[in-house]
Amino acid sequence: TYSRSEILARWGFACCYCDAPAEHLDHVQPISKGGDDKAANIVPACAPCNLSKGALTLAEWAARDFPPPF
Numbered sequence: 001t002y003s004r005s006e007i008l009a010r011w012g013f014a015c016c017y018c019d020a021p022a023e024h025l026d027h028v029q030p031i032s033k034g035g036d037d038k039a040a041n042i043v044p045a046c047a048p049c050n051l052s053k054g055a056l057t058l059a060e061w062a063a064r065d066f067p068p069p070f
Contacts (some may be wrong), residue, residue: 002039015046017053024050033057 008022015022022044029035032055045053053061 002042007039007042008044011044014044015049016043017045017049020046020049023047026050026053029057030055 004025007025011022013022014020016026024045024047025042026045026049027035027037028041028043031037035041056064
């Protein structure tokens with residue numbers, strides 16, 4: 001189990017991908033691809049980064065959309 005507020009605070013309420021204000025939490029390794037629903041797999045993300053990444057792994061996202069199209 002994890003705390004949304006603790007994860008956001010740990011990262012200074014900033015997106016871990018682009019440093020914009022974070023509104024979402026993202027599973028770094030998507031659950032649909034074997035990721036865990038644990039604090040160690042969750043980071044804060046801004047809406048554009050999180051929606052762009054979706055259920056992609058970091059490698060898939062980087063190959064496709066990085067940097068995010070803001």
